[in-house]
Amino acid sequence: MVLRFNFTLGLVLVVLVVLGAILAGHVAPYDPIMDADLMSSEMPPSWEHWMGTDGQGRDVFSRVLYGARVSLTVGLISQLINSVIGTSLGVSAGYFGGWWDDFVNGLTNVMLAIPSLVFALAIMAVLGPGLPSLLIALGLTNWSWTCRIARSSTLSLKNQGFVQAAKTAGFGDLNIMRTQILPNILGPVLVIATLGIGGAVLSEAALSFLGVGIRPPQPSWGNMLSDARELIRTAPWAAIFPGLAIFATVLGFNLLGDGLRDMLDPHMRTRKA
Amino acid sequence: MSDLLPDPILSVRDLRLGIGSSHRILHGVSFDILPGEAYGLVGESGSGKSVTGLAIMGLLKRPLTVTGGTIHFQGRDLLGMRPRERRQLRGDRIAMVFQEPMTALNPLVTIGRQIAEMFVIHRGMGWPEARRKAVEALESVRVPAPEERARAYPHQLSGGMRQRVMIAIALACRPDLLIADEPTTALDVTVQAGVLELMADLCRAEGTAVLLVSHDLGVIANMCQRVGVMDRGRLVEEQDTRNIFTNPLHPYTRGLLASRPRLGSREPGQRGRLTELEEVVAAKDRGRDMPTLITPRGPRLVEGAGA
Amino acid sequence: MMRFILRRTLQMIPTMLAVVLIIFVIFSVVPGSFITSLMSEGRNATNAQVLTHLNEQFGLDQPLLVRLWNYLWGLAHFDLGISYRTREPVWNVIEPRLWPSIKLALCAMGFAAVVGIPLGFLAALKPGSVFDSGTMVVAVSGLSLPEFWFGLLLMYVFALNLGWLPSFGYQPGSIRHIILPAIALGVSPMALLARTTRAGVLDVMNADFVRTARAKGLAEPRLVRSHVARNVLVLILTTMGLQIGALMGQAIVVEKLFSWPGIGSLLVDSVSVRDIPVVQGAVLVIVLWFLVINMLVDITYALIDPRIKVG
Numbered sequence: 001m002v003l004r005f006n007f008t009l010g011l012v013l014v015v016l017v018v019l020g021a022i023l024a025g026h027v028a029p030y031d032p033i034m035d036a037d038l039m040s041s042e043m044p045p046s047w048e049h050w051m052g053t054d055g056q057g058r059d060v061f062s063r064v065l066y067g068a069r070v071s072l073t074v075g076l077i078s079q080l081i082n083s084v085i086g087t088s089l090g091v092s093a094g095y096f097g098g099w100w101d102d103f104v105n106g107l108t109n110v111m112l113a114i115p116s117l118v119f120a121l122a123i124m125a126v127l128g129p130g131l132p133s134l135l136i137a138l139g140l141t142n143w144s145w146t147c148r149i150a151r152s153s154t155l156s157l158k159n160q161g162f163v164q165a166a167k168t169a170g171f172g173d174l175n176i177m178r179t180q181i182l183p184n185i186l187g188p189v190l191v192i193a194t195l196g197i198g199g200a201v202l203s204e205a206a207l208s209f210l211g212v213g214i215r216p217p218q219p220s221w222g223n224m225l226s227d228a229r230e231l232i233r234t235a236p237w238a239a240i241f242p243g244l245a246i247f248a249t250v251l252g253f254n255l256l257g258d259g260l261r262d263m264l265d266p267h268m269r270t271r272k273a
Numbered sequence: 274m275s276d277l278l279p280d281p282i283l284s285v286r287d288l289r290l291g292i293g294s295s296h297r298i299l300h301g302v303s304f305d306i307l308p309g310e311a312y313g314l315v316g317e318s319g320s321g322k323s324v325t326g327l328a329i330m331g332l333l334k335r336p337l338t339v340t341g342g343t344i345h346f347q348g349r350d351l352l353g354m355r356p357r358e359r360r361q362l363r364g365d366r367i368a369m370v371f372q373e374p375m376t377a378l379n380p381l382v383t384i385g386r387q388i389a390e391m392f393v394i395h396r397g398m399g400w401p402e403a404r405r406k407a408v409e410a411l412e413s414v415r416v417p418a419p420e421e422r423a424r425a426y427p428h429q430l431s432g433g434m435r436q437r438v439m440i441a442i443a444l445a446c447r448p449d450l451l452i453a454d455e456p457t458t459a460l461d462v463t464v465q466a467g468v469l470e471l472m473a474d475l476c477r478a479e480g481t482a483v484l485l486v487s488h489d490l491g492v493i494a495n496m497c498q499r500v501g502v503m504d505r506g507r508l509v510e511e512q513d514t515r516n517i518f519t520n521p522l523h524p525y526t527r528g529l530l531a532s533r534p535r536l537g538s539r540e541p542g543q544r545g546r547l548t549e550l551e552e553v554v555a556a557k558d559r560g561r562d563m564p565t566l567i568t569p570r571g572p573r574l575v576e577g578a579g580a
Numbered sequence: 581m582m583r584f585i586l587r588r589t590l591q592m593i594p595t596m597l598a599v600v601l602i603i604f605v606i607f608s609v610v611p612g613s614f615i616t617s618l619m620s621e622g623r624n625a626t627n628a629q630v631l632t633h634l635n636e637q638f639g640l641d642q643p644l645l646v647r648l649w650n651y652l653w654g655l656a657h658f659d660l661g662i663s664y665r666t667r668e669p670v671w672n673v674i675e676p677r678l679w680p681s682i683k684l685a686l687c688a689m690g691f692a693a694v695v696g697i698p699l700g701f702l703a704a705l706k707p708g709s710v711f712d713s714g715t716m717v718v719a720v721s722g723l724s725l726p727e728f729w730f731g732l733l734l735m736y737v738f739a740l741n742l743g744w745l746p747s748f749g750y751q752p753g754s755i756r757h758i759i760l761p762a763i764a765l766g767v768s769p770m771a772l773l774a775r776t777t778r779a780g781v782l783d784v785m786n787a788d789f790v791r792t793a794r795a796k797g798l799a800e801p802r803l804v805r806s807h808v809a810r811n812v813l814v815l816i817l818t819t820m821g822l823q824i825g826a827l828m829g830q831a832i833v834v835e836k837l838f839s840w841p842g843i844g845s846l847l848v849d850s851v852s853v854r855d856i857p858v859v860q861g862a863v864l865v866i867v868l869w870f871l872v873i874n875m876l877v878d879i880t881y882a883l884i885d886p887r888i889k890v891g
Binding site for chain 1: 594595598599602603606607717720721723724725726728729730732733735736740826828829830832833836837847848851852854859863866867870871
Binding site for chain 2: 787788789791792793794795796797798799802806807810811814884885886887
């Protein structure tokens with residue numbers, strides 16, 4: 001029951017964030033970039049400004065809502081890219097074996113040796129700041145675990161014989177991979193992807209915080225935190241709320257991912273309960 | 274009837290076991306074991322024979338609980354005891370040997386230390402002396418080169434050796450009752466006989482009573498004076514071992530005997546098992562004549578039958 | 581054992597080479613570098629000449645493969661190149677940053693272990709209890725927490741408001757300065773350790789040999805001490821080791837936040853000014869740290885678990 005509570009909470013959080021992102025245009029009381037009133041900068045939370053204003057007089061609440069768009073976009077798309085890369089490499093490596101398998105293994109080991117933030121940082125340095133660069137950078141960074149799982153699942157499926165059976169029946173390689181292997185690995189891949197969305201949101205926030213991700217004045221929770229650093233004494237709310245948003249989003253996806261994992265692996269479920 | 278017999282060392286009465294209040298596993302099992310006697314409990318998987326042994330030891334895992342009945346050991350009520358008292362009996366007066374020698378020992382601790390631990394906890398010995406006794410124990414279970422073996426780790430020993438170590442641990446404190454749960458099932462056929470013989474010899478020499486749980490009537494026949502047959506949580510027949518082969522009384526027992534693989538026959542066991550058991554099941558459904566406890570003294574209805 | 585170490589060390593080399601290759605290739609795509617950013621004001625003949633001269637000096641006018649070969653040759657002689665910005669050898673720039681980063685990683689891990697392991701242990705000994713659920717909630721929260729936000733909050737509360745601890749800077753030998761960054765960095769590993777420890781203890785408690793130990797009549801405390809703890813230790817050490825290996829890379833943001841003079845903040849600074857040789861050097865050091873720690877973990881594993889055959 002604790003597990004279902006976790007899963008439900010995660011779902012609620014994620015839905016809230018998604019709604020916030022989608023409806024930002026309608027719900028946000030102010031424009032996140034243009035409505036900058038220096039006269040009312042660094043104002044604490046009030047009825048006019050639910051989360052207060054930042055150093056430029058912009059409404060924090062509106063910026064948080066629009067920031068959700070960035071975070072979710074980065075999270076979902078980069079994870080999609082990760083999953084595609086990881087699955088293709090992993091399944092093909094497990095399926096065909098041989099030198100391709102060795103190559104993919106070596107590549108995965110190398111990728112695992114480079115901390116993801118470092119790698120993403122390096123790529124951002126090359127591509128320059130901005131949303132497209134973030135998508136590419138994060139998309140290229142976190143596919144290793146997906147690849148591992150895809151590969152080991154493919155190997156175990158191969159050993160179970162029905163791949164062999166399908167081959168004998170005359171099915172082509174691509175067909176087999178699509179119809180036999182893919183459906184079976186979808187579960188674990190989904191779990192990793194869900195947990196990975198949380199990680200991608202954190203990475204995007206970190207990169208934007210460092211100044212190499214989304215540049216101001218475009219609101220991103222990360223760069224909002226960076227701006228709020230100087231104001232921490234006078235306007236702590238400018239730092240509290242964006243960070244809280246990151247926390248809630250990542251927590252939501254983590255709980256969701258954990259819940260999915262426990263649902264897919266009944267053995268694990270009885271152990272944790 | 275029992276006036277000439279000594280008091281039983283173990284007395285199980287109407288033992289019930291289950292998960293929660295809905296799922297019953299044991300439906301009221303009763304039997305006695307006399308001091309120094311070897312008693313066999315036979316049945317198929319799921320008959321409840323293993324959990325009976327675990328219940329006596331007090332090693333039932335959560336959700337399983339005892340829901341009724343009593344277990345008396347040397348006249349003492351095991352189920353009513355405080356956990357601490359019960360723990361003190363474990364290993365010292367009642368010991369158990371399990372089925373899987375491969376996983377039953379701690380892989381990170383030497384054999385010698387795992388045996389010596391018995392002496393340290395139950396006899397209050399210091400470690401050096403306990404280690405010496407451990408080597409003696411290894412000798413008694415006929416493990417060659419005992420000093421070397423004492424320094425070895427479990428993974429360095431074969432399955433048969435490990436089971437001998439388990440026996441050494443179990444008999445270290447010369448318990449009054451040894452419960453052996455399928456002790457040779459996981460072993461190679463070639464070493465099974467040796468391990469069983471060892472157990473039989475040692476227990477006979479010390480006067481240790483044995484509760485031998487197995488699905489294999491042959492194993493039980495070699496060692497036990499009396500046998501109890503279990504079917505789906507009930508004890509359905511109890512006889513001297515000699516007689517049970519020649520004169521099985523309960524249809525279930527007959528089915529069990531018929532399903533044993535016999536040397537020389539084609540397709541041993543399998544086909545026999547299906548047809549015989551089908552017959553048994555059909556007979557039960559027809560006559561609703563189960564469960565009756567059939568003893569040499571005549572059929573006796575078990576309490577709670579028909580529930 | 582020595583053969584094992586040698587073998588593992590040799591195994592690191594291809595990985596390092598691959599990392600060098602990848603980083604090199606990535607940065608050769610960079611349209612500009614620190615050099616060109618120096619020349620940002622206007623273009624005239626003099627500036628172009630200086631640019632060409634600088635390019636020559638740093639060997640940037642050579643084709644990619646030649647540059648790569650030169651770099652690898654330099655690596656073989658432990659020469660990491662020259663910083664574009666300060667004209668010093670890259671190693672001289674990196675070296676003073678090493679110990680602060682290592683210290684921070686070790687302290688963060690220390691915090692994580694001291695809090696996380698007991699938490700996970702106790703949670704596993706009472707599975708399904710309120711304490712257990714509570715601990716797991718804390719754990720998943722710790723994993724979801726952005727460490728720079730948490731660090732900022734810590735800074736706000738403890739440094740700026742309460743004034744107990746300094747909010748930035750580094751004094752060798754000072755404990756006060758390392759507390760806040762270590763805690764901020766350590767929350768995530770702490771959460772992971774708590775979860776892993778709990779899972780490990782539960783696994784062991786359900787193992788057959790623990791049932792045997794109970795059958796022997798062992799009391800819980802001795803059981804846990806002699807049988808459970810030892811067997812979980814392997815899992816815990818492995819997790820801790822892997823975390824320490826990854827911490828140097830994860831410390832980037834915390835280092836920047838607390839102005840901690842470590843490799844992470846060096847990396848960020850160098851990336852923003854495009855001081856490529858330093859970036860390459862820093863990445864190499866971080867990866868090397870990870871690989872060496874992994875090897876140490878494997879060695880420790882082999883020492884503890886008698887089942888592992890070494891050499």
